[in-house]
Amino acid sequence: MPRTNAHGQPVGDPVGWSGASPLAPVELRGRFVTLRPLGVDDADAFRAVLGAHDELWTYSPDEPPHTPEDARALLAALPAPPSALPLAVTDPAGRLLGRVHLMRADPAMGTVEVGAIVYSPALQRTRAATEVQLLLADHVFGTLGYRRYEWKCDSLNAPSRRAALRLGFTEEGTFRQAVVYKGRNRDTTWFSVTDGEWPRVAAGLRAWLADDNHDAGGHQRRSLAEVRAALP
Template sequence: MPARTNEWGQPVGEPVPQWRPSPPPSGRTLNGRHCRLEALDPERHAEDLYSALRSAPDDRDWTYMGDGPFSDAGEYRLWADKAAARTDLLFYAVVDNRSDRAVGTVSLMRQDPANGVIEVGNVMFSPLLKRTAISTEAQFLLMAHVFDDLGHRRYEWKCDSLNAPSRRAAERLGFRYEGTFRQAVVYKGRSRDTAWFSIVDSEWPTLRDAFRTWLAPANFDTGGVQRRTLAQTRAGLID
């Protein structure tokens, strides 16, 4: 497709005449079959979250996080109080619908409503949530809120370029790798090169259909094992 040009023959981007700034996330509860996302409330969630996170055999999950690990429940509660009070980002607790307990956290951050851009970050999923349908549904609920409810154009995922599990998770969920920003961040006394991933609104309809198909009960056997992976499901819709 030939590039658009202006009156001086310079290449320019596609016009978006109907674009209006997107609203910021409201913090309302996002409900799914397996889980729900609630705005982080330390009074209701902190104790469950600390218990779930401490079920990990060691502290390796905190290596690439900006905060943590936490020495005790009181220290975690102090973090949760500060996180919930922040106005520059919105933390959610991921609540397992079966147990009615919070088992992980995630946030919407670097909010840019004027350009319809927002980032998912601070993903800390406990062992009770990892590699379950809950973890995938939690990410889907947040994506659907960003694109369908708020009308954003771009959804970002960033991580330490050395964080292989985070990179794999981004790609599994349908994010596209865009490049690495060298020496972008200093945290925990270390330099970080930041890997950038994104989903844009034109890609969302296919991804949404793939998530819905993958999460459907028919995709799981009686033992709860998936019949098709998310990548296979997505590929089947594209072919």
């Protein structure tokens, strides 16, 4: 039964929570990747690694950076903390593999979004790509204290929708005609993980990433969905 107030009206559960921390520059290190602030100094690598693949930018409001000037202009215009935190994804040797942003942060309400994801082919469908999301969400919930972690995408972006569900996000619905970008309509599908759900989602991610879930060739023994279903 829902809680009710003195007037007999249903109301939400009380929240013993006083706000999250604003976004600030940070470096997050994992086994397979490091996340660090993305900036203009990354322009050459950014163009070489991500600008050569136009197909990576179909569902981004940005155009692929084909020239050094394009890359510098795109990176110079990035949003900055505390509302957003653009991050470079690098391998252990420091080579750029992709970009990801924490964005639309609202510390007072405890909500923040992960987005602007562009992964190079070398990063896609790897343990490293999954570790990116573990590092980010663990920082959002464990360090910054947010209550809600969002993922939004063009409803026609099937790979993004599959990725959100695989990672443990819950699909919430679609905002029709939410955005116009690149001269076309975007219906936006929303996903989220809440702080109450995060411990189980995190346990699944860690168990999937573990060495005993991968053979000598690096292939998974159990899918992330199978790992998560087996959790208590």
